[in-house]
Amino acid sequence: MSRCRALMISAPASGQGKTTLTAALARRARQQGLRVRVFKTGADFLDPMLLEAASGAPVHQLDLWMCGEAQCRHLLAEAAREAELILVEGVMGLYDGEPSSADLAQCFDLPVLALIEAGAMAQTFAALAHGLRSFRTGLRFHGVFANGVGSAAHAQLLQDALPADLPLCGWLAHAAELSLPQRHLGLVQARELPDLDRRLDALARALQALPAFDTLPLLDFTAPAAPAQHAMLENLRIGIARDEAFAFVYPANPELLQAMGARLSEFSPLHDAGLPQVDALYLPGGYPELHASRLARNTALLTALREHHARGKPLLAECGGMMLLCEQLVDADHQAHPMAGLLPARALMQPRLQALSLQSLALPDGELRGHSFHYSTLQTRQPAARQARTAQNQPGEAVFQTRGLTASYLHFYLPSCPPAAASLFRPCAAAH
Known part of the structure; x- marks a missing residue:
């Protein structure tokens, strides 16, 4: 006590x-x-x-x-x-x-x-x-x-x-x-x-x-001792984007990944010319729309993201992270900026809030919970692989999955279901 x-x-x-x-x-x-x-x-x-x-x-x-x-x-x-x-x-x-x-x-x-x-x-x-x-x-x-x-x-x-x-x-x-x-x-x-x-x-x-x-x-x-996390990500190297444009990460998320055995390293899509030596990537949300021109000019980093995806390596992209993976990001001034192009999509900033709700996503290993909060909309030819549900059990955000990539407007709270969280970063995620 x-x-x-x-x-x-x-x-x-x-x-x-x-x-x-x-x-x-x-x-x-x-x-x-x-x-x-x-x-x-x-x-x-x-x-x-x-x-x-x-x-x-x-x-x-x-x-x-x-x-x-x-x-x-x-x-x-x-x-x-x-x-x-x-x-x-x-x-x-x-x-x-x-x-x-x-x-x-x-x-x-x-x-x-x-x-x-x-x-x-x-x-x-x-x-x-x-x-x-x-x-x-x-x-x-x-x-x-x-x-x-x-x-x-x-x-x-x-x-x-x-x-x-x-x-x-x-x-x-x-x-x-x-x-x-x-x-x-x-x-x-x-x-x-x-x-x-x-x-x-x-x-x-x-x-x-x-x-x-x-x-x-x-x-x-008082609380019972927290259950020990199984080493579901033993020695898996995960790179997490962290800079002025990508900073929306619940502290509990990297803590969970480390508790499951992952080795984390941070990188900056704004400042770094390449990626660290990793097995998987985590692109959280943030403010890419405020730095779109700088992100577009970092062609070396965008190329590294394409190469990571081409190898089928896992990549989780949440909200702003997903915007980085689109073909274009159109900012609030209606200027279009080329992005990584992993998704056949355009992210367009809007003058008003487009979504705000708690949501969950059913995955083969369990249900992950999180939330959606964004001012942009997505125009895409990519069909959704899954769809989230709101806390009121209404249709929620689209979730895109291809070759190890999971991308959505959802910000996941990974401890809500550790097995499902681990599945997004393991190499077998491509099979999902």
Whole structure:
């Protein structure tokens, strides 16, 4: 059994500043000398990058559908063994989705801190806070936090409107310099912000009237020992694309591949002229559309990808990784850029979001779960080998498979089914 203080940061909706507050709390805790671990609820890559920079430790996903309760329990117990404080950033609004952030909090008895954007509110702030707390019984509710506050007097007005048993746990003033920059998929990647540490330190300093972390309850996090992974990828060499254009990888994915015996090496489709000596490749999602001209000019790397595929070697390409393998990528300015051409397809950027959902894929070795989130569409002559299903059992993304290649808009959470994950990287994947 591991005991640790913990807190979930949620809100009535997206866009309230959950990531900003969670990052500020994590950095404040570190400044106080606490060992802190942060988790992100749901499918997300960009928020965890910021939270990792704030906390100094990898940020894993907690999702009752995609990861499963047992995996979530194992991750929390593992974190509690090494940390003094666990912070969990919720997803969307507190009660949104199935399962919701509230479901996760209730499953693990996490106290909830409700963050409300209060810049344009007065007493209605209290009504919203009261509704969030009372909507469901059995939820451990820690208090409420105000974001976008105009002044100390405004904060006092908000506090005075709250019921006596619903505390205002702190507030953050409205200030442009405290905001984190965004683009079409969400926050700008942490590695693209050279002043990120300065921003995080400023956020931590800006937290007002925050109670001590030791007022949080100590929770018991227990989990059975994680099952040992069979050496399904013993000594298999896997190259993973990692750079500014390809960075959307759940931390649990490479951890699982290594646990199954794989030897991993990273390469950059933007900067490297060739591939490492590998048996299989993993091309995750990211922002290839922002770097399309540079990717197109790296003809040596594109040729190496074609040669890898021609030899029938396994290659998993997710979302942005699949776009790299198309014949063309048409960016937001309608400029067409030649890509590797492993798929007879064109990826076209669109002005609006095209898909957002949790999905699963049935494979011969089991069901892999993950999510879809993209702004581009695919025009292709290639027939789909398989089709994913949404969490609501509706038709999902097409999955293309040919000569060891598996490509789709899906971002897989590989620990959801280790045998199926291993099958995508073993040489026999071509038979699938």
